[in-house]
Amino acid sequence: MNKSSLTDNDILDNLKLKSKNVIDYLNNIYTELSNDYEKLYILNSNLAYEHNQLVDKNDKLTIKFNDIINENESLKKKVNILTDEISSLKKISLYASLNKQLLEKDNYIKVLEKRLDFFNNKNLSSPIIPNSPITDDTLYNSDHIKNNNKEHNVDNDIDDGIDEDDDLEEDDDNEPEIEYETIKIGKKYYYISNEEPRGIYLVIKGSSDVGDKVGEYNNDKPTFYKL
Numbered sequence: 001m002n003k004s005s006l007t008d009n010d011i012l013d014n015l016k017l018k019s020k021n022v023i024d025y026l027n028n029i030y031t032e033l034s035n036d037y038e039k040l041y042i043l044n045s046n047l048a049y050e051h052n053q054l055v056d057k058n059d060k061l062t063i064k065f066n067d068i069i070n071e072n073e074s075l076k077k078k079v080n081i082l083t084d085e086i087s088s089l090k091k092i093s094l095y096a097s098l099n100k101q102l103l104e105k106d107n108y109i110k111v112l113e114k115r116l117d118f119f120n121n122k123n124l125s126s127p128i129i130p131n132s133p134i135t136d137d138t139l140y141n142s143d144h145i146k147n148n149n150k151e152h153n154v155d156n157d158i159d160d161g162i163d164e165d166d167d168l169e170e171d172d173d174n175e176p177e178i179e180y181e182t183i184k185i186g187k188k189y190y191y192i193s194n195e196e197p198r199g200i201y202l203v204i205k206g207s208s209d210v211g212d213k214v215g216e217y218n219n220d221k222p223t224f225y226k227l
Helices: 008-121 143-152 164-169
Strands: 180-185 188-193 199-203 210-218 221-224
Touching (some): 008 221
Antiparallel strands (some): 199 210
């Protein structure tokens, strides 16, 4: 064996040195890979946490969105109900107005029918006394009018105890006494005489005088002359 050649021990030492270097290199690579893995793991954990948070927020927003949709549907139903109620109220108001007009026309027709019946049944020889229109200004509501009625008697000197035979012998001026009572017809007061047929006379506001004759009062039913 030459001196210049390596001994077996030298070769073995060289191999050991190279092996050690390779192992160190591999250990360094493993350490770096381990560090990178730890970093990636932490990053992945953080991303997973953020993902879960986003999922929770999305679920909450979805619930709120559904609640808003349900509330909107409920409001639509209420609006439709209110619209129907308003429409019904308008119809009721229209019906009430039409019904009032019909009642007024019906009452006016009844008054005209009564007047027509009166003139159909009235003796043609019976005169119709002209009078002024019946208004609130010509009437007043007073129950004490009866106390003044006797001022309008034709003759206050007639004795109630005189029999019919004695009346025939009296002068034409001593006619039977006409008295008046106050009766409310509708919303107004009128004088009702005790003559036959019983007459309906205007009550003049602010005066005790008996007004014009405007109709007749038979069987507790008033019949007014045509104006």
